Structures are given as C-alpha cells and as structure tokens.
Amino acid sequence: MLYQLAGDCRFVEKQPLDAAPIMNDNPPFSVNEAHLGGVPTPIPDTPLTIIFLVLFTLALVLSITFYQLDRTRLRPDDYSDDGPDDDPDDHRHSSLFRRLVPPPLLPALRAGFILTRLAALATRLVWTYHPGTRDLEMASTILAPAGTVLPLIANVLLARRFLRDYAVFGPHPAVVRSARAAVFCAVAALVMAVSAHADSYFTREPEELDRGRSVWLAAECIRLAVAVLAPLAVLAGGWGLPAREEVERDKPRFAGRAAMICGVGVLLTLQQGLRTGVAFEGRGPESQAWFLHKAAYYCFVDLIDLAIVCWFLVARMDPRFRVRRPTALMKDKESPDGAGTMVPAWSESWRDRVNTEMEVFGNSG
Numbered sequence: 001m002l003y004q005l006a007g008d009c010r011f012v013e014k015q016p017l018d019a020a021p022i023m024n025d026n027p028p029f030s031v032n033e034a035h036l037g038g039v040p041t042p043i044p045d046t047p048l049t050i051i052f053l054v055l056f057t058l059a060l061v062l063s064i065t066f067y068q069l070d071r072t073r074l075r076p077d078d079y080s081d082d083g084p085d086d087d088p089d090d091h092r093h094s095s096l097f098r099r100l101v102p103p104p105l106l107p108a109l110r111a112g113f114i115l116t117r118l119a120a121l122a123t124r125l126v127w128t129y130h131p132g133t134r135d136l137e138m139a140s141t142i143l144a145p146a147g148t149v150l151p152l153i154a155n156v157l158l159a160r161r162f163l164r165d166y167a168v169f170g171p172h173p174a175v176v177r178s179a180r181a182a183v184f185c186a187v188a189a190l191v192m193a194v195s196a197h198a199d200s201y202f203t204r205e206p207e208e209l210d211r212g213r214s215v216w217l218a219a220e221c222i223r224l225a226v227a228v229l230a231p232l233a234v235l236a237g238g239w240g241l242p243a244r245e246e247v248e249r250d251k252p253r254f255a256g257r258a259a260m261i262c263g264v265g266v267l268l269t270l271q272q273g274l275r276t277g278v279a280f281e282g283r284g285p286e287s288q289a290w291f292l293h294k295a296a297y298y299c300f301v302d303l304i305d306l307a308i309v310c311w312f313l314v315a316r317m318d319p320r321f322r323v324r325r326p327t328a329l330m331k332d333k334e335s336p337d338g339a340g341t342m343v344p345a346w347s348e349s350w351r352d353r354v355n356t357e358m359e360v361f362g363n364s365g
Contacts, residue, residue, distance in 0.1 A: 028134045028201035034283045035141050036275065037297030040128040044294065049125045052302045053118065059309045060114045066313060067107045104323070109154045110312050116147030117305055138201050142194055143274060144301065148268070149190040151308050152226050154317075155264050156182045159230040161321045162261060166254050167237045168244055186226045193219035213282075220276040227272045231265030234258050260315050264308055271304045 040049075120143035127136040160179040164170035191272040203209065235258070243251075273292060283289055290296060 015104045022181060028138050029204060030134060031200050032284065034285050034287045034289075034292050035137075036144070036278050036292060036301070037294050038292060038293075039131050039137075040124055041131075042128055045128050046125065047296055048302075051122050051126070052298075052306065053121050053125070055306055056114055056117050056121065056309070058105070059306070059313065060111065060118070063107065063110055063114060063309075063311055066316070067104075067111075070107075105157065106154055106312075106317060109150045110309065113147050113150040113154075113305075114309060116150070117168055117302075120144045120147065121302070125165065134201065138198065142197055146190060148271065148305075149186050151184045151264065151268060151305075152223065153183050153290075154312075155230040155261060155268065156186070156226065158257075158261050158264075158317065158321050159233045161235045162234055162254070162257050170237075170244075181227055182226050185222050189219040189222035189226070192216070193223075217276075217279055219281045221271070224269070224272045224276050227265060227268040231262040231269075234261045234265075257320065260311070260317065260320075264311055267304050267308055271300055274300045 039044075123136060123140045123143055127133065130136055135258045155177055160175060163175055169175065192215050196212040196219065199212050201208060203212075230266065243254075274296070278291055281289070281291070283292060
C-alpha cells in the first residue's frame, strides 16, 4: 500500500488514479440547495434562538391562561361549531363536563403551532453546535415550515365563521365545503412538502430529485394559494356580496373582524411568498443572496410567527369569533297555553329527529 503524508500530520491511504471515487457518507446525504437561514452558527443564532424560545414559551403560557379564562366565562357549547345550545341548568354544564370537553379548535391550533415552533427552535439550537449532523439538519429544515399549516387552517376557519355570520349565503353548504377543501389542500401540501424534502436526503438519483423538487414546488404553491384564500374570501364577502339585515346595525364590529383576518392573511402570504420564492430560486449551498441570509430567516419566519401568535392572543380571536347559533320560534310542549318561545333551532338532539314506533306504525290498540 502507498501512503502519503497529509497536511495535518496524518497518514492517509493514497488511491490509484484510475480508481472510482469512494462515497464516504451514508444516508442521509447532503443536499445541493441552500436552506433559508443557512447553517446556524453560535453567533448570532444562539442568542436569537434562545430569545425566541423564551418568547414562544411565554406565548404558550398566555394561550393556556386565556383558554382557561374563556372556559370559565363562556359556556362549553359556545366553542363548538355544530354543538347544541341547551338549557343552562343542564347536567352537561357541570364542572366534570367542563373538564371532559375537548379543547376548542382555535386554541388547539394555536397551541399546536406554538409547540411546533418551540420544537423547531430547539432543533436549530442543537444543530448550531453539531453542524455536521445531517439528521439534525433534516429535522430542523422540516420542522421550520411544518407548523405554518396550522395558522393557515385557523385563518380559513375564521374566514368561514365570518362569512357565516355576515353574508346572506354564509350558511350555504358550498361555503362549508370550500373551507373543508382548503383545509384538506393545506394538510395535503404539508404532507407533500415534508415527504419530498425528506426523500431528498436519502437519494442521489437525478430523476428522483427532480420529481421530488416538482412535488415540493407544487406544495409551496398550494400553501401560498391557501394563505391568499382567506383574506380574499373575507374581502369578497364584505364588499361584493349582500349582507344580512341584522349586520347593517353592527358593521363596525364586523369590520374589525375582517381587518383581523386580513392582517393575519397578509403576514402568512408574506411569509409563504418568501418560502415559495426560495423554493423556485433553487440557489446552491454557497449562495449569499439576501433572501437566504439569517436576517431574512429570523424576520420572515420567527418574527412573523411570533406576530401571528400575539395577534391571536391580543385580539382574543376565540371569543370574538364564536359561532352564532340562529334561533327559531318553536312551540313549547311543556307550556300550559302552548305559546311559542324563542329556543335554539339546533337544540334538538339526533334522538329527537328519529321517528318513534308510535309515529311509524300508529296506535295498534
């Protein structure tokens, strides 16, 4: 065997000139595209990451606190999209039932989003001191954009609730199905992006990488379209479509709701627009473009995410966007005079809608 003296005083085996190059690394492989924010370094990534970790932890504590306050001030059924609005003295409104009620959707999405941001920041902090570990690189680059689907879903649901209260056609099934389709597209785009990005670390075939890149670009475009959908739907419903009669006397409150949804939509569109542009640009790892710099990462990712969380907390989105349950004039069977009383139209359970044996077969004697 032939050996040569390396520059660091180590003996390295000398390969023949006609030998094929040896692939020393095993999966996961290194990728040939630059990440948003680049490879973290102790300065400035460590202090910035710790600051955002503390801020998101405080936001999580405030989120849980506000949720508990809302549970004590509001009835449990006020959080549900389709739940009944029964008598206040019903046994289901006991303290035991309050503990058994599943968390409402908006606070759950908000808490899940904060937890994903904490996980992404913690992974990036560990990656800072182990820059050669590709497992940490893969986990950090996947967790960073993964949580953005939750505020996208929350904003779509808020837009749906706004249209249901404001527009004449709000309760139409087409609005509900459109919102569900947008949520499905957002979740599908997340799965597409995560799978394509993860596969790029485990293959070196050019065809596989090209197909994965196409899937990744399609996922980014879908998420950008969902981010733009909610504010466009609110603007179209607020200015281009007829409103309910009872809304005319309460338009300032609805204008505030529309501004909240559009504000979150603008922030999400700005952030997702940067991600989509970076994906289409496809710069190499040595690129020094401004949109790949650490300042762009912390301003367009962590700072916008923190602003969205604070927006949801300060504006009190959960009680402000409670679903209004329509009431209808129904005959009170227990009333001696048979007078009609205003009761919720959805107060009947599914058991009340099932025909009894007497109603089906009649009185057989």
